[in-house]
Amino acid sequence: MYLIFFLMIAFVVASAFVIDDDQPVKIVVPSNFPAPVYNLEKNKITQKGVELGRQLFYDGLLSIDGSTSCGSCHQQVSAFVQQDHDFSHGVENRIGRRNALPLANLIFSKSFFWDGGVFNLDLTPVNAIENEVEMGENLDHVLKKLNASLLYKARFKATYGVDSITTNLFLKSISQFLATMVSANSRYDKYVRKEGEVLNADELEGLNIFKDKCSTCHSSDLFTDGSFRNNGSTADFRFDKGRHEITLADADIGKFKVPSLRNVEFTGPYMHDGSLQSLEEVLEHYNSGMKASASLDPVFKKRDKPGISLDGNEKRKLVAFLKTLTDQEFLTNKKLSEF
Amino acid sequence: MNLKFNKMNAKIKSILLILTIGLLLGFTSKTDDTGNLTISFNHFFKGQKIDFTSEFVNSHDEKIKFSTLNYFISNIKLTKKDGTSYSIPQDSSYFLVKESEIQSKQLHLKNIPKGEYSGITFTVGVDSVRNTMDIARRTGALDVGGTAKGMYWIWNSGYIFFKMEGTSPSAPDQQKNKFAYHVGGFGGYNTKTINSIRTKEFETNGLMVSRDKNPVVAINVDLAGMFDAHTPIKIAERSTVMWGDISTKIADNYISCFKFFNLSYK
Numbered sequence: 352m353y354l355i356f357f358l359m360i361a362f363v364v365a366s367a368f369v370i371d372d373d374q375p376v377k378i379v380v381p382s383n384f385p386a387p388v389y390n391l392e393k394n395k396i397t398q399k400g401v402e403l404g405r406q407l408f409y410d411g412l413l414s415i416d417g418s419t420s421c422g423s424c425h426q427q428v429s430a431f432v433q434q435d436h437d438f439s440h441g442v443e444n445r446i447g448r449r450n451a452l453p454l455a456n457l458i459f460s461k462s463f464f465w466d467g468g469v470f471n472l473d474l475t476p477v478n479a480i481e482n483e484v485e486m487g488e489n490l491d492h493v494l495k496k497l498n499a500s501l502l503y504k505a506r507f508k509a510t511y512g513v514d515s516i517t518t519n520l521f522l523k524s525i526s527q528f529l530a531t532m533v534s535a536n537s538r539y540d541k542y543v544r545k546e547g548e549v550l551n552a553d554e555l556e557g558l559n560i561f562k563d564k565c566s567t568c569h570s571s572d573l574f575t576d577g578s579f580r581n582n583g584s585t586a587d588f589r590f591d592k593g594r595h596e597i598t599l600a601d602a603d604i605g606k607f608k609v610p611s612l613r614n615v616e617f618t619g620p621y622m623h624d625g626s627l628q629s630l631e632e633v634l635e636h637y638n639s640g641m642k643a644s645a646s647l648d649p650v651f652k653k654r655d656k657p658g659i660s661l662d663g664n665e666k667r668k669l670v671a672f673l674k675t676l677t678d679q680e681f682l683t684n685k686k687l688s689e690f
Numbered sequence: 691m692n693l694k695f696n697k698m699n700a701k702i703k704s705i706l707l708i709l710t711i712g713l714l715l716g717f718t719s720k721t722d723d724t725g726n727l728t729i730s731f732n733h734f735f736k737g738q739k740i741d742f743t744s745e746f747v748n749s750h751d752e753k754i755k756f757s758t759l760n761y762f763i764s765n766i767k768l769t770k771k772d773g774t775s776y777s778i779p780q781d782s783s784y785f786l787v788k789e790s791e792i793q794s795k796q797l798h799l800k801n802i803p804k805g806e807y808s809g810i811t812f813t814v815g816v817d818s819v820r821n822t823m824d825i826a827r828r829t830g831a832l833d834v835g836g837t838a839k840g841m842y843w844i845w846n847s848g849y850i851f852f853k854m855e856g857t858s859p860s861a862p863d864q865q866k867n868k869f870a871y872h873v874g875g876f877g878g879y880n881t882k883t884i885n886s887i888r889t890k891e892f893e894t895n896g897l898m899v900s901r902d903k904n905p906v907v908a909i910n911v912d913l914a915g916m917f918d919a920h921t922p923i924k925i926a927e928r929s930t931v932m933w934g935d936i937s938t939k940i941a942d943n944y945i946s947c948f949k950f951f952n953l954s955y956k
Contacts, residue, residue: 393824461880468846470879473825477834477844490835518835519826597846598881599935 373397373510376527378458381535383543383572389458389472389530394523396530399510401686404528406506407521409689413476413493414442414486421479421525424451427688430614430681431455431532437625441485448484448591450625452610453618455534455681461577465607465623468597472529473522494521534613534681535572542675543572550675557672560665567650574612574676580648581605583641583657584622593623605646616677630673634666725804725899727907729766729797729812731787732951733759734912740789748917750860750924754869758855759789759913760841761944762816762831763797765889768899769809776803784816786831786838804900810907811891814945815851818876818887843874846933850874851886852944854916861929869929871916873937873944886938888945897953904956915947916940 376396380387407413409422419442425431431454433440438447449465463469469478479485480493497503497516507516510524539558541548550558561569570576579594586605588595594603607623621627627636638661641651651657661669681687733740735754740746746754763785769775777783778799788794820832828834832849834842841850852873861869875884897905917923921939931937 390824393826464845466845467880469844470822470847471825474834474844474847481844489839491839494835517829518833519829521835522825596933598878598883599933 373399376401376531378530378533381533381540381544381572383540384456384459384535385571385573387458388461389526391458391530394473394526394530396527397510399506400524400527401531403506403510404524404526405687407525408528412496412500413480413488415488416442418442419486421476422689424479424485425454427682427684428617429453430534430617432618435620437620441482442487445484445487447482449623450620452608453614454529455532455613456573456611457532458530459573462608466594466597467579467608473526475529476522476525490518494518497521532681532687534678536680537613537676537678539672539675540572540678551671553668553671554675555672557668557670558675560661560669561672564659564661564665565669568609568648569612575609578609579603579606580609580650581607581644581646582622582637583643583647583651584626584636585624586642586644588644591623602646605644612673613676614678614682616674617682630670631666634661634669637661638666722901723804724801725901725903725905727768727799727802727897727899727905728956729763729799729810730906730908731763731795731797732908732910733789733795734910734914736914737912740913742790746914748914748925750917750922750926752858752860752917752925754856754858754925756789756854756856758853761787761814761852762841762849763787763812763814764816764820765811765813766797766799767811768802768807768897769811770805771808776807778802781827784820784831786841802899805898807897807899808893808895809891810894810897811889813887813889814948815874815887815941816849816876818879821848821876822879843872843933847879848874848876852941854913858925858929860925865929869925871923871931871940872933873931873940875933875937884933884935884938886941888941890945890948892950894950894953906954906956908951908954910949910951911947912949913944913947916944919943919946 374397376398378387378391378396409420411417411420413420424433424440426434428434432451437450440446452465457472461470463472463475464478469475477490480488480490494516503516504514507513507520511520513520538548538550542550568576568578568580588605592604594606595601615630619628619630621633627633637659639658641647641658643657647657651659654660735746738744738746740756740759742756744755748754764783766778766783767775785797786794816832820828831837838849841853842848843850850872852871854871856869857867858869859867861867873886875886877883877885877887892909894907897907899905920942923940923943928936931940
């Protein structure tokens with residue numbers, strides 16, 4: 352009883368010295384975005400917390416052999432996917448079975464990963480940490496390593512006033528960093544927010560084609576409706592049943608998360624299996640390459656052969672438009688980078 | 691200077707406030723209105739005490755050696771004859787029982803209002819609210835980076851309610867004769883998924899809680915029923931269950947294994 356009481360006093364005294372000094376960070380919700388899903392009230396974002404989260408994100412200590420950090424498979428130059436990899440490489444060069452998803456605007460997402468198996472941003476890092484083909488570690492062992500590190504003990508003390516690094520504070524720190532990964536300053540954004548940006552004729556026509564033919568799934572300025580759909584990129588689901596692995600519903604076999612298209616110019620290869628290399632290939636896939644199976648999304652069944660008709664001109668204009676979703680500030684923001 | 695003084699003042703005020711609360715708590719816990727209760731779990735297989743070295747045989751004639759037996763007990767509620775009940779406060783109502791840790795098989799419940807209780811209800815598993823709660827509230831038995839290590843699905847957010855592992859000659863050679871039953875599923879967050887939450891109620895007539903009595907409710911769990919109570923689970927046919935429609939059937943099997951044994955006083 353009295354131990355708790357003394358700890359409470361110790362906490363009050365410590366917090367008076369530590370937390371008072373820290374600067375809160377306001378996450379600005381872009382005016383063309385919906386409200387965040389992540390509860391920012393339950394994780395007060397501070398400059399120190401974000402900085403600590405960034406350090407953890409880029410630290411191989413989170414993996415079993417020290418070789419692989421979050422940043423290994425989520426590289427800023429390629430909008431936080433692993434460049435030129437269809438499947439991500441983890442510890443001991445083990446290869447995953449899915450293509451890493453880009454990281455951006457995560458606080459606006461209802462679920463995470465291709466199958467949506469994780470619904471709380473705070474728990475997303477554990478998936479990578481404990482996956483045998485990614486970081487191959489155990490969360491409790493990561494916490495032991497952190498608690499044995501004088502550097503991290505000092506950082507957590509300075510950030511939260513604590514002597515022991517807990518699951519909660521470890522995960523909340525990474526979430527603080529992830530929360531700052533907002534990509535909303537592409538040329539397209541500045542155009543729709545009327546900030547003086549002009550799109551050229553091809554880009555504008557591309558935008559109109561996009562609205563007509565793509566925005567059912569890639570909706571809102573997040574460019575995804577967060578749903579799970581089978582887009583015909585494969586009809587072989589023996590080794591990856593997608594959303595079905597979570598819901599166990601037959602109707603969900605072969606459905607995968609509709610990914611955002613922000614910075615799509617740099618996030619290739621594309622699809623959950625990384626099977627398409629370029630934006631041109633992706634558009635041609637929708638035009639002529641679709642593989643039909645039972646759960647193929649109804650939006651692709653509006654003509655005899657499954658797919659969406661796109662002629663050469665339309666594809667060219669769509670690519671021009673998709674490149675306006677490139678956010679140079681995001682890709683080069685020092686606050687998000689490793690060094 | 692002045693600002694600093696005010697800050698100091700606020701600090702002293704909050705210290706005094708906590709001091710007062712601390713003292714009050716210290717006094718109230720010493721009153722005669724509450725008592726403790728222990729719930730004790732004992733694991734058997736066809737009446738024989740489970741350990742990790744003996745061999746057991748299930749009703750399908752499959753030989754079994756256990757290596758892991760863990761499950762969550764939560765949402766403990768005590769009921770009275772008059773229909774009223776007392777629920778153990780949420781933040782102290784989650785326990786991870788492990789065969790490998792003797793002390794984990796004794797759940798010590800404190801500060802229970804004194805009186806006679808005629809029944810106990812608890813859940814085997816973790817309710818959906820805790821499964822989806824902010825990580826800050828998932829401490830103790832529910833700490834995914836601590837006590838709950840290995841009892842959480844990272845790829846499919848949710849606690850593993852019940853975990854039984856071991857070896858059997860009936861399990862395939864290529865998986866070194868290992869079998870594993872990991873049962874969970876709280877019903878889903880955005881989408882409906884399997885629900886393996888099971889609740890059990892026992893009569894505990896004559897259970898008296900008061901300051902000078904330390905009642906112990908012993909629950910016997912005979913896990914032979916996990917393989918046959920309602921749905922036959924044959925290791926030869928199904929040696930690994932992680933996440934599947936059969937999970938809920940296994941939950942039906944194991945929940946029926948929990949039986950009231952006796953009531954004693956320490």
